Amino acid sequence: MYKISLITGDGIGPEISESAISVLNTIHDKLDLKFDITKLSAGDNALEQTGKALPDETINAIKQSDACLKAPVGESAVDVIVVLRRMLDLYANIRPAKSYPHMPALRDDIDMVIVRENTEDLYTGKEFRVGDSAVALRIISVSASKRIAKYAFETAKQRNLKKKVTCVHKSNVMRITDGLFAKACTDVSKDYPEIVFEEMYVDACAMNLIRQPQEFDVVVTTNLYGDILSDESSQVVGGLGMAPAANIGDNFALFEPVHGAAFDIAGQNIANPSSFLLSIKMMCDWLGVKNNDSKCIEVGEKLESTIFDLVKTGIKTKDIGGDMSTSEFTKQITDNL
Numbered sequence: 116m117y118k119i120s121l122i123t124g125d126g127i128g129p130e131i132s133e134s135a136i137s138v139l140n141t142i143h144d145k146l147d148l149k150f151d152i153t154k155l156s157a158g159d160n161a162l163e164q165t166g167k168a169l170p171d172e173t174i175n176a177i178k179q180s181d182a183c184l185k186a187p188v189g190e191s192a193v194d195v196i197v198v199l200r201r202m203l204d205l206y207a208n209i210r211p212a213k214s215y216p217h218m219p220a221l222r223d224d225i226d227m228v229i230v231r232e233n234t235e236d237l238y239t240g241k242e243f244r245v246g247d248s249a250v251a252l253r254i255i256s257v258s259a260s261k262r263i264a265k266y267a268f269e270t271a272k273q274r275n276l277k278k279k280v281t282c283v284h285k286s287n288v289m290r291i292t293d294g295l296f297a298k299a300c301t302d303v304s305k306d307y308p309e310i311v312f313e314e315m316y317v318d319a320c321a322m323n324l325i326r327q328p329q330e331f332d333v334v335v336t337t338n339l340y341g342d343i344l345s346d347e348s349s350q351v352v353g354g355l356g357m358a359p360a361a362n363i364g365d366n367f368a369l370f371e372p373v374h375g376a377a378f379d380i381a382g383q384n385i386a387n388p389s390s391f392l393l394s395i396k397m398m399c400d401w402l403g404v405k406n407n408d409s410k411c412i413e414v415g416e417k418l419e420s421t422i423f424d425l426v427k428t429g430i431k432t433k434d435i436g437g438d439m440s441t442s443e444f445t446k447q448i449t450d451n452l
């Protein structure tokens with residue numbers, strides 16, 4: 116049995132959390148893998164009700180769990196997810212983008228993953244005013260850059276596909292910060308002679324994600340570029356509603372959709388729960404490897420194939436060209452698991 120902490124979040128968060136709970140309960144009933152779920156509050160609603168976007172009870176419950184699932188939160192995201200990533204040292208943000216049959220992807224041969232440094236860059240929140248100006252400190256260290264580079268090369272090795280790592284930066288302009296990041300990645304690349312290493316400026320990468328996305332394998336980049344490029348890569352393979360993410364540290368991991376709270380469609384039962392459900396798949400992979408539990412890995416694979424087999428039949432939510440509601444789509448998945 117795995118203890119799972121679940122932040123239900125804001126906007127569409129509660130709707131897709133219900134979908135996740137339903138799928139986790141079905142996995143227990145039909146596939147005999149038990150998840151003990153603790154629902155937790157964080158985000159805009161928590162701030163309004165308790166005065167804290169990330170209440171202490173939520174932090175304590177997360178620390179006592181085996182893994183955390185987090186639905187999106189709203190305007191207080193920086194006080195929730197950015198804090199959790201740093202507090203729990205979840206240094207690798209893994210965002211896969213793969214084209215599946217019958218999805219509105221740009222091409223059918225895209226299979227890439229963005230490995231985003233998750234603890235530094237402009238996201239440390241060190242901003243202040245000086246007279247007429249606003250200043251933000253951009254922190255990029257050798258240790259964190261080498262750590263994420265190593266993670267990226269190990270990922271390319273394990274994927275065993277194109278065996279390529281693309282380091283994305285803008286060192287022609289930010290010579291010191293991005294220059295340090297590029298050099299750290301170049302240094303680490305020397306330990307992986309079997310992996311092709313290339314560098315790309317972030318503007319060129321944004322263009323190439325549209326022009327030739329099939330050329331990418333593993334992209335390693337800093338926090339802000341990774342945030343922006345992963346929304347783009349998600350859209351390239353069909354949309355934010357299909358995009359999962361993992362925040363991984365040495366001892367703990369948190370899984371969440373790439374997307375935000377989507378207030379524009381909240382409360383309408385039309386959000387696509389797939390990105391959150393595919394985040395459960397990533398959680399099963401991580402728990403399975405960590406605990407040497409092949410059944411957990413198989414359950415994750417089964418969940419992923421169930422989602423894509425369903426989409427293949429034409430049963431889809433609105434964002435990817437169908438007309439199913441969140442709850443109807445979830446029911447189809449739990450019936451088919």
Ligand code: NAI
Pocket residue numbers: 127186187188189190191192196355356371373374375376377378379380385386387388390434
């Ligand atoms: P968003 O990702 O919530 O939405 C962008 C667009 O994608 C919207 O049109 C939305 O309807 C659509 N979309 C997103 N998820 C979808 C799904 N599952 N199914 C169907 N359509 C979907 O980005 P936005 O609107 O910029 O941000 C909304 C709020 O979310 C903001 O308050 C922001 O701070 C927060 N946010 C939180 C994040 C987190 O908790 N990690 C990450 C990103 C944003």
